[in-house]
Amino acid sequence: MTIELLKGNVALAEAAIRAGVEAYFGYPITPQTELLEHMAKRMPELGRAFVQAESEVAAINMVYGAACTGVRTMTSSSSPGISLMQEGLSYIAGSEVPAVIVDIMRGGPGLGNIQPSQSDYFQVTRSAGHGDYHPIVLAPASVQEAIDLMTEAFDLADKYRHVVYVVADGLLGQMMEPAELPPMQPLRKERAGWALTGSEGREKRIITSLQLNAPDLEAVNLRLQFKLAEIRKREQRSTEMLTENVRLVVVGYGTAGRIAETAVKRAREDGMKVGLFRPITLWPFPERRLSALADQVDAFLVVEMNAGQMLDDVRLAAGGQVPVSFVGRMGGVVPVPEEIYDKIEEIYVKLPVRVR
Amino acid sequence: MTIELLKGNVALAEAAIRAGVEAYFGYPITPQTELLEHMAKRMPELGRAFVQAESEVAAINMVYGAACTGVRTMTSSSSPGISLMQEGLSYIAGSEVPAVIVDIMRGGPGLGNIQPSQSDYFQVTRSAGHGDYHPIVLAPASVQEAIDLMTEAFDLADKYRHVVYVVADGLLGQMMEPAELPPMQPLRKERAGWALTGSEGREKRIITSLQLNAPDLEAVNLRLQFKLAEIRKREQRSTEMLTENVRLVVVGYGTAGRIAETAVKRAREDGMKVGLFRPITLWPFPERRLSALADQVDAFLVVEMNAGQMLDDVRLAAGGQVPVSFVGRMGGVVPVPEEIYDKIEEIYVKLPVRVR
């Protein structure tokens, strides 16, 4: 394996292929198109399924179909396309089949633009369509992490038979960076015990999200909630930099987290006791670790490329113990380290002395 | 005007008509079908527009079109149909045209069932598609309130040029209850200054959600956020029962709130100092009033017909000051007052004595 200069979108696509994705269904949309295009080239070459669907609605339902047969399957899109997938995602979650969705977010609402954004945070973490559930959401901040999380996304999807998002923004999708791809995984020979493979020699199997009877549907939901509680317990992931003995922790994910890293470093150089907390799972939100930090620091500063969405989760994790500030840009504007630095400084000088 | 025995869905439809809705576009789905059917009968009678669209996707985009001309317009659906409207709703919000959406929620995820549920809380309050915004969300708990809020929904939509949801569940949709309809409002003659009415004798007008340039889209978003902040300031609504001098406040909206009311009354009869807080606007969440209550009580108990979604908002409003418990049913199961009573009792006996 060698380190190559890879574009985020292409790296995601190739990582999925190496993780053994057997079927890709998608519809072109900027800024994720290179992902679909890489699939268009590679999947037929490898004898795997690639369909450019007539729409995102069709794409997600093709994913649903392929997922029912127990193969690794995925789609990718960007914000408006993800909105169109909400019903399908809810069916997938309700039927408990594994599927991986890449959302390379862009500025909204509406047609908005194609610049980098994180304004789908609520849409991806809160429900993905109607009904009571959260998808698992992974948010890489570099091309290498995108590759690693893409691989992991399939494992998590299979493990929990659940919807797993990998979310990034157009900047990461378009960026080239040195990274290493994992070796090609051999395709699985065996299909899971729930998969539709034809009933020859066994009882028939059914995959459905329908339970007309309320108590039956409640039972399904209780199982789902139990699973989500397990995921919440086991799969919270985050990374930190310089969070020992600090007064202020900056919280940001993906590109915003990465830009914040530079700002934090500069603030440290300038003598401020500041650290960085970067959630890697947006759902389950790494609340345990953040709550622990809330006991040790004087304030949090949330950085997002939106109007403040993860902010709610940080506030919930902070539990009213420390003040939480916010700095963000919207509409496809990417913040620069300087403006985050300025905000850090502004908050830092006013930090209350906390008696512990 | 007389008090009639009215079915929730029919009352919503007729209230919209009396509020001057000039165009209805919808697609059948249980448990809101009577609403569409009432419109199918009444709108042509009145010479107004009714189209049974080919899908919810088409319906919301027809609403978008009609809304651009400055007339009062609406659609109605239930959970899976609402999921399909997410992209269109995001366009409407991004273009800042007024539209009213009724969601008669049912059990999910996926096809789920058609029983009453509140599991779209996140989907309706958090974003409605991609991009940074919240729709206004009104949640009636009785047929009369449904009528009143339906009327108000159009006023709010016009006032803020924004998406307004009226959300209820199948129970309220199907229930008959005495209520009084307002008189028929005359249709507006004048169209708003932003509406598309043909450019004869004036400059052309454009309605779009597209701003390819990031700073331009950020400007749109800043305006949108400003508007949302205004709404948050002015439009928080809730109602309360017996919340003076209590130790525990039960928080529930819509049907769940109403069922909780009975439980609270019984608990009072049995000597527990318990009150009820019923949010009427789910977004903006009535956080100011609830925060004030958090200063006065020892605990909150949230009741929902879902796995605990408004719970986040109550926790945020409580700000870590008081413990927040939850009781809920899922999958279309409607809780009965008895089980809420049991939960109240369970919590009440363990309430910590809070020193104030």
Next chain:
Amino acid sequence: MAKGRIEIREDRCKGCTLCALACPQGVIVMASDHVNAKGYYPAMLNDAEGKCTGCAICAVACPDVCITVYRQVPAKTRPSAAV
């Protein structure tokens, strides 16, 4: 004319009358004196005269697959299989 016979699964019958109307021999009647567990008046074979030909038309018409059809055929003497 071939000789036939049908069996109707009364518990499955929804009393739609389609078999009775389809039968060319008119030997299916609807019960009028009792309902089945689902509350329907079921179809019944009323073929005292043995007019049923086993044509299976009723079975093809039935939306609920309630009807099994039998027909009498000359018995073939089966050659005893050499073991």
Next chain:
Amino acid sequence: MAKGRIEIREDRCKGCTLCALACPQGVIVMASDHVNAKGYYPAMLNDAEGKCTGCAICAVACPDVCITVYRQVPAKTRPSAAV
């Protein structure tokens, strides 16, 4: 033959050459010595011999509506309007 003339809005021209290829008189040429503000080599009328007929074919072919076409017509003596 009618006599004509065209004006090309150089700032709008994208140098696609379609007008030049369409002109039946061959009197439109592409600049090779300068680009316009957008960086394109614009089309230009090169009609020293006055061959342009004002047929407007170039204008119909132009995707960027850069061309205005004029044609010479016998002047009519306008009756002086009685005021």
Next chain:
Amino acid sequence: MTMHEEIIFAGFGGQGVLFGGQLLAYTALAEEKHVTWIPSYGPEMRGGTANCTVVVSDDPIGSPVCRNPSIVITFNNPSLEKYESLIKPGGLLVVNESLIVEPPTRTDIDVVLLPATTLATELGDTKMTNMILLGALLGRRPVVAMETVQAVLLDKLGSRKAHLHELNLAALARGQEIGLAQNTEQAV
């Protein structure tokens, strides 16, 4: 004490279950009581089951649903099996005897047993089952006044169904009579 009854009507589709409940609800409205009516909808509909919950009260109604109704009318056997055990102690159970397998066994509730389907057939129309049962309920517990029911019923039927007025009134009366009779007989 103020009146507050939670009443369930339960039976097959086609037995007029929902209309029986609605008639009670309309009557309660006419008497300016508070009232809610909720049908069960959804899977049961197609399965043939129909039922509705009517809450009638002197006070504004909170919950329109309940675990333990104070009154239940069961039109058929599955309904009896489902609801008998749920009725509040001291509550009332009105049973269509024509379609049951075993009679109810609870002793802490008030029970009215009557072969409503048979009685309806005798009156000349099985469709009258619901009126007979409602009559019996009101005979036993006058949640609303019979006169109001009659007036509301005639109003709802309207002139288009004038030919059915007599029959409906007779059915109500027949039920009421039995309800009243058993009332005397079994009064606790």
Next chain:
Amino acid sequence: MTMHEEIIFAGFGGQGVLFGGQLLAYTALAEEKHVTWIPSYGPEMRGGTANCTVVVSDDPIGSPVCRNPSIVITFNNPSLEKYESLIKPGGLLVVNESLIVEPPTRTDIDVVLLPATTLATELGDTKMTNMILLGALLGRRPVVAMETVQAVLLDKLGSRKAHLHELNLAALARGQEIGLAQNTEQAV
């Protein structure tokens, strides 16, 4: 001190702006430096503008974007107008003199001015503009070694474009020469 440069390449589409940046990025990778390359995409693309940001560093790179780059190559006049004022004090500005209206005025930065388009035409191919400008940059600030650039370039061109090897190398050399020369001349 460790090296960390934030470099913007900016010009028209068709001038090889993005490839210029990529070549630098590939070279940085070959030298085992940390590097990020980001194109501007979106509305600008259609408007004809093309630019990219390359960050090269001895340390892992946090932000791949910056407000104040340390080095900028402007391929045309709009880019010069946009970026001159943004460069960090002490930074470097490489200007394609062929397509500018006014020369840069800042005195707190290092400036290399060269008529790259004209020089490229002289070399026989306007497409060499990017190589000349990159050469000039490296002449002035050897962010990466010229030998590595050459090796990576030949590798990227491959045998299919073998006929272009010489020309590209010549363009790089021509630029480097000017960069070096002005370096001596204007050294602060």
Next chain:
Amino acid sequence: MVEEKVVYQRPDALCDVPTHYCPGCTHGVAHRLVAEVIDELGVRGRTIGVSPVGCAVFAYQYFDMDGAEAAHGRAPAMATGIKRVMPDHVVFTYQGDGDLAAIGIAEIIHAATRGENITTIFINNAIYGMTGGQMAPTTLPGQRTTSSPSGRDVELTGYPIRMAELLAGMPGAAYVARQSLHSVKEINRAKRAIATAFKAQLAGLGFSMVELLSSCPTNWKLTPPEALAWVEQVMVPYYPLGEYKVTDEVRALTRKQG
């Protein structure tokens, strides 16, 4: 001596369970025909059925084979996903007219356009059955439904859509037919069409669809026999029966295999 032989019995591919369909609803007939064909082709063990949202939502419970439940209108997309990764399996969708001709028209047309090698059984009953009788794209002019209470007004809602004709126009379609379920004769014809459709799929010839005119006594507010008469007298004239697309390969197939 005479013996008794069974000349008709429930097909193996149909589970021995009651259905939730209303009395006289020909959804039941359509199910049985599909099951018979699958039995006769001997492919039950490698068939996967995709159920719609509509009255046939529980089709997966009735067919004795692997099955999935699609979102409303999306069965062809779901079937595409399945078929692409299970090309050796038989994949079919079973869809109503609301499902296929309204919300799902994009998915069915594109499945046909792509020549997706699946089979669609399309139940045209001129109404939305499951939701209680609203107008469908196939509702006839003047037909009263709960959402066209004064009868379908073609001025406002247009004319009913003829899906067999429309899909026959797609080059990717190998076999497209419309049959009816209103009489035993037609039922037998319908079964032959269904058999041909599945055979086309087994031979890998592309998309196949059989549209079946079907009754909805409940929402039409007719008795079961009246409903069949309505199919014959009102629907058939608007929706002519027959084969609308039979590629040469399909024709060869039916000739060869009888």
Next chain:
Amino acid sequence: MVEEKVVYQRPDALCDVPTHYCPGCTHGVAHRLVAEVIDELGVRGRTIGVSPVGCAVFAYQYFDMDGAEAAHGRAPAMATGIKRVMPDHVVFTYQGDGDLAAIGIAEIIHAATRGENITTIFINNAIYGMTGGQMAPTTLPGQRTTSSPSGRDVELTGYPIRMAELLAGMPGAAYVARQSLHSVKEINRAKRAIATAFKAQLAGLGFSMVELLSSCPTNWKLTPPEALAWVEQVMVPYYPLGEYKVTDEVRALTRKQG
């Protein structure tokens, strides 16, 4: 004495602003024709245009009249919403082939089925222009695109879809034609078709659509003249030009009005 008169100038209905289209892209020609027709009909002040998502996303900036921007593929639904409340206004959609024939095929078919009284200008350039050249439903067999890098494989992706033929089959459609923009002669024909389409709407006759074969030099990687030649030589044979649906009322109209 001779005078000079203007024989061609920019139509009023087109704003005097530069477009973002690539050099030689015939989207510009289509815009101009629509604007000319609207001017000639004198309806600019009561016309509302609906722009698509695609290269023509900014059409609303170029037409000098009220305009809205639809979601991808949903222009016909949006236009329906507008037209139903503004029946006296002229409402048209302008859509690309990805927009109309892929994601938006349900909306266009149902607008046609309903006989929605709107006009659609459909730009078929056999590609997704805006997103950088992916395969469209109209991409020709063997055509290389970024999502069919070895050429469109009809086995896997099916055959291109012919929208004019398909929509002509809808009873609600009053006028459906396909014309091309590859030469001045064809451009003039296209204009006549566009005029007929708008006249049909003005007369309230139902849905009208003109499909225009259009070039995308950028994504086809051809020069503008080569691109026009490709339209003529490759596209026209697959997409025959002509009028596919002209109801008697429409014919009467064009006869009467010339």
